[in-house]
Amino acid sequence: MNLDTNTRNYYNGISREVDTLELQVTNSPFNQEQVELLNRLLPTLTGTQRIWLGGYLAAVGGAAVAPSAVVPAQAEALVNASPVSKEVTVLFGSQTGNGHGLAKKTAKKLEEQGFQVTISSMGDFKPNNLKKVQNLLILVSTHGEGEPPDNALAFHEFLHSKRAPQLESLRFSVLALGDTSYEFFCQTGKDFDKRLEELGAKRIAPRVDCDVDYDGPAAEWMKSVLEALGEGSSAPAAAIGAGAAVAGGTESEYSRTNPFQAEVLENLNLNGRGSQRETRHIELSLEGSNLQYEPGDSLGIYPENDPRLVDDLIEAMGWKANELVPVKNSGDRPLREALLHHFEITVLTKPLLEQAASLRSGNGLKALLEAGREQELKTYIAERDVLDLVQDYSLKGVPAGEFVSILRKMPARLYSIASSPKANPDEVHVTVRTVRYEAHGRSRYGVCSVQLAERVSQGDTLPVYIQHNSNFKLPESPDTPIIMIGPGTGVAPFRAFLGERQETGAEGKSWLFYGDQHFSTDFLYQVEWQRWLKEGVLTRMDVAFSRDTDKKVYVQHRMLEKSRELYEWIKEGACVYVCGDEKKMAHDVHAALATILEQEGGLSPEEAAEYLIRMQQQKRYQRDVY
Numbered sequence: 001m002n003l004d005t006n007t008r009n010y011y012n013g014i015s016r017e018v019d020t021l022e023l024q025v026t027n028s029p030f031n032q033e034q035v036e037l038l039n040r041l042l043p044t045l046t047g048t049q050r051i052w053l054g055g056y057l058a059a060v061g062g063a064a065v066a067p068s069a070v071v072p073a074q075a076e077a078l079v080n081a082s083p084v085s086k087e088v089t090v091l092f093g094s095q096t097g098n099g100h101g102l103a104k105k106t107a108k109k110l111e112e113q114g115f116q117v118t119i120s121s122m123g124d125f126k127p128n129n130l131k132k133v134q135n136l137l138i139l140v141s142t143h144g145e146g147e148p149p150d151n152a153l154a155f156h157e158f159l160h161s162k163r164a165p166q167l168e169s170l171r172f173s174v175l176a177l178g179d180t181s182y183e184f185f186c187q188t189g190k191d192f193d194k195r196l197e198e199l200g201a202k203r204i205a206p207r208v209d210c211d212v213d214y215d216g217p218a219a220e221w222m223k224s225v226l227e228a229l230g231e232g233s234s235a236p237a238a239a240i241g242a243g244a245a246v247a248g249g250t251e252s253e254y255s256r257t258n259p260f261q262a263e264v265l266e267n268l269n270l271n272g273r274g275s276q277r278e279t280r281h282i283e284l285s286l287e288g289s290n291l292q293y294e295p296g297d298s299l300g301i302y303p304e305n306d307p308r309l310v311d312d313l314i315e316a317m318g319w320k321a322n323e324l325v326p327v328k329n330s331g332d333r334p335l336r337e338a339l340l341h342h343f344e345i346t347v348l349t350k351p352l353l354e355q356a357a358s359l360r361s362g363n364g365l366k367a368l369l370e371a372g373r374e375q376e377l378k379t380y381i382a383e384r385d386v387l388d389l390v391q392d393y394s395l396k397g398v399p400a401g402e403f404v405s406i407l408r409k410m411p412a413r414l415y416s417i418a419s420s421p422k423a424n425p426d427e428v429h430v431t432v433r434t435v436r437y438e439a440h441g442r443s444r445y446g447v448c449s450v451q452l453a454e455r456v457s458q459g460d461t462l463p464v465y466i467q468h469n470s471n472f473k474l475p476e477s478p479d480t481p482i483i484m485i486g487p488g489t490g491v492a493p494f495r496a497f498l499g500e501r502q503e504t505g506a507e508g509k510s511w512l513f514y515g516d517q518h519f520s521t522d523f524l525y526q527v528e529w530q531r532w533l534k535e536g537v538l539t540r541m542d543v544a545f546s547r548d549t550d551k552k553v554y555v556q557h558r559m560l561e562k563s564r565e566l567y568e569w570i571k572e573g574a575c576v577y578v579c580g581d582e583k584k585m586a587h588d589v590h591a592a593l594a595t596i597l598e599q600e601g602g603l604s605p606e607e608a609a610e611y612l613i614r615m616q617q618q619k620r621y622q623r624d625v626y
């Protein structure tokens with residue numbers, strides 16, 4: 001709410017008079033009847049009511065803001081010591097939605113403390129407006145090899161370019177989200193933090209880097225930011241930071257921190273006999289959960305570790321399965337249960353190795369962590385698990401309680417939702433490829449995918465939550481054409497998209513590029529695509545079965561074969577969606593799109609790259625890649 005100085009002084013005046021004087025015709029602009037009415041009313045008001053009324057009258061008088069927008073906290077900020085509420089801009093860069101969720105939480109906390117908050121995706125924020133920002137909070141995740149999420153790409157590039165302005169009057173703080181199992185942990189957050197400092201901005205609070213279990217550190221960051229912003233501002237510092245805990249992001253009582261036990265309704269293998277792959281189609285009931293989702297969102301599933309691996313670890317360490325070990329927020333639990341449900345034992349991280357080295361001296365692990373062996377360390381971390389670690393570095397003998405204290409909490413696995421809630425009310429479907437392989441002398445199993453394939457049947461329950469993803473959404477207009485590129489399990493969200501478009505009667509054209517290894521055994525949801533093609537819900541479909549021919553054929557080859565038509569769809573305003581493998585496919589598909597723009601649109605490579613960035617900013621090119 002913006003008020004001119006006269007208006008503010010006027011209402012501050014009223015506030016003081018209410019405390020000290022009776023209103024009279026002579027000391028106010030009111031007539032006798034109004035004075036009597038006000039003198040009857042004002043002494044009955046509580047402090048909060050007076051503050052609210054002050055803000056309300058100010059807003060009505062200023063005619064700038066609708067009365068409903070006057071929240072008590074803002075009115076309080078006006079009446080109290082400082083004349084102006086502080087303005088804070090919260091920018092998030094988020095691929096899977098965690099950064100977005102935390103940004104909303106931060107904005108809510110700030111508003112409750114009387115700050116004026118502007119919250120925006122980095123993709124929607126005009127970088128030229130940065131000069132006008134006083135306080136900037138950045139919440140950003142990191143992907144792949146230290147890359148920014150899609151909706152942070154353009155802002156990241158701008159800030160690191162020569163066009164970035166000097167920002168001496170800006171105050172900022174960064175919350176970086178990442179995963180310590182990746183080499184470039186929280187790199188994008190670190191980039192922003194460093195660059196803003198280089199441009200002259202001052203930190204409100206130090207950057208916090210969060211691992212997958214981000215709730216605690218994120219809450220601490222919010223607390224320190226709120227405290228620092230509160231100092232000298234209109235927001236009462238004593239109230240700041242209280243209860244700054246992070247909760248989940250849905251309206252339902254169920255969330256990432258309080259998952260819903262969803263009953264398994266269906267669990268099918270989508271691959272035919274003889275396939276080298278196994279892909280489970282899982283249907284879960286959300287009945288009674290009040291969990292809501294939209295096509296493009298993901299489902300979080302908390303898995304349990306493979307009992308074979310847990311038993312091997314217990315044996316290798318000489319522990320007892322039923323000895324009690326401490327588990328955060330769950331008290332002391334029997335070791336086997338704790339290792340099955342609460343701790344991550346299949347992923348290694350550098351911090352874990354460092355802590356393991358400190359538990360046992362002289363076991364060679366310290367040497368692996370020394371400078372000069374980075375590549376060896378990286379390979380070891382990427383290919384091994386906790387059982388390898390304890391065996392390779394003779395950690396037998398470390399007490400179980402001590403050992404589990406260095407393990408990360410079991411994180412949930414996210415799967416792109418494969419169902420439309422309109423087509424399947426109270427249900428959610430996912431498509432999960434089973435991960436099994438041999439490495440370093442033993443069989444390795446994907447935690448969640450093998451649990452779903454081998455140990456979950458109809459009637460069982462799984463702890464789940466919805467991860468909203470505003471970066472992967474159908475276009476607002478049902479008439480907008482959509483181009484969907486989803487090889488392998490990447491096809492899952494497009495089943496949700498088409499289910500939704502069928503239910504809503506959307507008439508926009510749609511084109512699916514799908515690929516997998518063999519037509520006869522790996523054509524996921526074949527019957528459904530064919531039905532949608534027949535019914536006109538799906539306009540076109542091109543497939544690439546990579547191992548049916550001598551030469552590999554991938555989705556991007558099919559796109560290039562159809563480059564003229566694809567270009568025409570894009571020029572007509574089609575939205576392009578890519579889902580699936582991040583490491584290779586998404587890059588190759590991106591390159592194919594650029595080639596199509598160059599070939600068919602006569603753009604230079606630079607212009608094609610810019611065109612794709614603009615499409616990303618306009619939400620016409622969205623990716624859900626992993």
Ligand code: NDP
Nearest residue numbers: 432433487488489515516517546554580581582584585588
């Ligand atoms: P894949 O992406 O492995 O395979 C789908 C098709 O894409 C295959 O025909 C494959 O060909 C082809 N392909 C391989 N390289 C490229 C490329 N550069 N460009 C285009 N197409 C290519 O499918 P998945 O669904 O198994 O895996 C997708 C991603 O999900 C991977 O990153 C995988 O690691 C990850 N993943 C997914 C899980 C899930 O359940 N959702 C579980 C574990 C991992 P070919 O194989 O013949 O080379």
